[in-house]
Amino acid sequence: MSAEAVASAPGEVWEPRIVAFCCNWCSYAGADLAGVSRLQYPANVRIIRVMCSGRIEPQFILRALELGADGVLVCGCHIGDCHYIAGNEEAEKRMKTTAELLDILGIGHDRMRLEWISASEGEKFARVMTQFTDQIRKLGPNPLAEGGEGDGG
Amino acid sequence: MADEIKKLIKETSAFNCVECGKCTSVCPSAAFNPEFAPRLMVVKALEGIEDDPVTAKNMWACLTCEICNGMCPYKVNYSGFVQGLRTLSFKEGKLPICSQGGLIHTMQRLMANEKLKQNRLGWVTDDLKIAKNKGEVVLFTGCAYQLGTVFADKVGYEKEVPGSAVKILNAAGITPAVLEDEVCCGHDLLWLGDEDSFFKLMDKNVAALKASGAKKVIFTCPECYRTVSIDYQDFSGDLPFEMQHISEFVADAVREGKLKFNRMEKKVTYHDSCRLGRHMKVYDAPRDVLKAIEGVQLVEMERSRDKATCCGVNAWANCDEIGKKIQIDRLKEAKKTGAEMMLTFCPKCEIHFSCATHNKVPVEKSLVDIPVNDFTNFIASALKRS
Numbered sequence: 001m002s003a004e005a006v007a008s009a010p011g012e013v014w015e016p017r018i019v020a021f022c023c024n025w026c027s028y029a030g031a032d033l034a035g036v037s038r039l040q041y042p043a044n045v046r047i048i049r050v051m052c053s054g055r056i057e058p059q060f061i062l063r064a065l066e067l068g069a070d071g072v073l074v075c076g077c078h079i080g081d082c083h084y085i086a087g088n089e090e091a092e093k094r095m096k097t098t099a100e101l102l103d104i105l106g107i108g109h110d111r112m113r114l115e116w117i118s119a120s121e122g123e124k125f126a127r128v129m130t131q132f133t134d135q136i137r138k139l140g141p142n143p144l145a146e147g148g149e150g151d152g153g
Numbered sequence: 154m155a156d157e158i159k160k161l162i163k164e165t166s167a168f169n170c171v172e173c174g175k176c177t178s179v180c181p182s183a184a185f186n187p188e189f190a191p192r193l194m195v196v197k198a199l200e201g202i203e204d205d206p207v208t209a210k211n212m213w214a215c216l217t218c219e220i221c222n223g224m225c226p227y228k229v230n231y232s233g234f235v236q237g238l239r240t241l242s243f244k245e246g247k248l249p250i251c252s253q254g255g256l257i258h259t260m261q262r263l264m265a266n267e268k269l270k271q272n273r274l275g276w277v278t279d280d281l282k283i284a285k286n287k288g289e290v291v292l293f294t295g296c297a298y299q300l301g302t303v304f305a306d307k308v309g310y311e312k313e314v315p316g317s318a319v320k321i322l323n324a325a326g327i328t329p330a331v332l333e334d335e336v337c338c339g340h341d342l343l344w345l346g347d348e349d350s351f352f353k354l355m356d357k358n359v360a361a362l363k364a365s366g367a368k369k370v371i372f373t374c375p376e377c378y379r380t381v382s383i384d385y386q387d388f389s390g391d392l393p394f395e396m397q398h399i400s401e402f403v404a405d406a407v408r409e410g411k412l413k414f415n416r417m418e419k420k421v422t423y424h425d426s427c428r429l430g431r432h433m434k435v436y437d438a439p440r441d442v443l444k445a446i447e448g449v450q451l452v453e454m455e456r457s458r459d460k461a462t463c464c465g466v467n468a469w470a471n472c473d474e475i476g477k478k479i480q481i482d483r484l485k486e487a488k489k490t491g492a493e494m495m496l497t498f499c500p501k502c503e504i505h506f507s508c509a510t511h512n513k514v515p516v517e518k519s520l521v522d523i524p525v526n527d528f529t530n531f532i533a534s535a536l537k538r539s
Contacts, residue, residue: 057253057254057256058253058256058303059253059254059255059256059259060254062256062259062260062263063255063259066259066262066263093306097302097303097305097306100302101260101299101302101303103272103275104271104272104273104275104298104299104302105260105263105264105269105271105272106269106270106271106272107263107269143266143268143269144263144266144268144269
């Protein structure tokens with residue numbers, strides 16, 4: 001992920017930039033269903049497909065925020081439905097830690113959200129994206145985004 | 154680049170190397186890694202054999218534990234040499250594989266950002282007597298609270314170290330000040346070569362410490378202690394306060410009769426972390442503290458004090474199979490003493506050793522299953538309530 005991909009261009013009216021990690025088996029298919037069902041949801045969300053929500057490390061979320069994303073969503077299969085048995089349970093534990101870290105670091109845990117969205121829940125996908133975008137819009141721009149660039153590394 | 158390396162060779166007296174190989178003979182990394190040797194690294198740079206020492210992977214195999222510095226008859230500063238190379242390497246954008254995907258480094262860089270207001274004192278509970286931001290004695294808490302958040306689930310590292318330190322200071326009749334604006338000391342970023350972020354952190358800490366009106370600053374983490382006492386003073390000039398490690402503070406307080414301990418029947422061994430031991434030369438204070446607790450028996454490991462080996466990882470940068478071998482080796486040594494637990498002050502030593510035995514181990518589990526505990530917590534648990 002490069003800094004340009006997430007940081008707003010200078011002079012542009014601020015629009016929330018949201019990174020959504022979606023698992024291949026449920027949430028990404030849910031996004032697909034939302035698409036083919038022609039459900040409307042804000043275009044602020046950039047989806048990154050991963051094989052399992054258990055793949056998402058706390059670092060991914062912190063790094064996205066460091067590079068200037070305004071919010072990060074992590075979506076996976078419902079508990080019990082994970083394609084890899086218990087990857088989403090792992091994700092739940094990790095996201096709990098990440099939320100604590102975000103609070104300690106002063107970013108605030110409400111810039112991150114974990115949601116379970118199954119392949120049949122296109123409607124839920126659209127609703128979550130809308131709700132989360134509104135939530136981020138209320139929070140305002142990520143303070144780290146001003147200036148645009150991450151520190152490299 | 155060649156000029157910078159020449160300068161580095163001069164600064165760290167690397168040209169004094171007589172190729173005796175004593176450094177390599179004691180290096181904990183070289184003992185398990187046939188591709189790495191401190192002597193070879195320096196000689197290659199001196200002779201210009203390595204095309205570009207900055208891109209050499211081997212430099213990341215160094216643990217910066219300074220056992221070689223102590224052994225070298227000609228006082229070559231190997232760790233300084235490696236640190237200099239890493240700074241050059243970082244400028245070129247070359248990085249090692251970082252533990253936790255680089256999470257810890259990102260956290261530290263975020264702390265350097267002045268736009269974020271940290272919630273640093275989340276560990277403070279009602280029973281702790283503290284002053285906020287201003288006071289004669291400041292407790293520099295370090296990142297124990299943050300690391301505790303990351304590693305509690307993974308290896309059971311507890312975030313109670315700052316709380317324990319406050320309890321100890323309270324028992325000695327001191328109400329320490331803790332700083333809301335304290336940030337990471339920057340140790341890991343400095344040893345990763347990220348000097349820019351390090352300087353940002355340093356400036357913030359120096360400003361916060363000076364504003365507190367501190368006459369004495371107490372550290373629990375050996376890395377913070379080293380970084381503030383040595384690196385901060387090197388880069389930003391003398392600091393206007395006394396610095397002390399908590400073990401030195403407790404040893405003094407016991408001598409003055411300010412601290413009393415309960416009897417505790419425990420057989421323990423003590424791991425000298427490289428930052429507290431070889432870097433800061435604090436060997437006796439922790440041992441004096443153990444002697445002061447009645448019933449505690451200290452059994453030394455074969456390699457202790459300035460010969461103590463390393464926990465196998467530095468700056469969250471080179472956690473690999475070599476590190477694991479070093480850890481298993483050290484744990485075997487600790488277990489062999491027959492102690493119930495290994496104590497150490499360094500949060501990283503504790504995390505790395507606990508991690509080594511957390512999953513499958515390549516040897517019989519009973520040879521290495523010794524709990525590794527934090528020394529500060531141990532002292533706090535032995536305190537006599539007045």
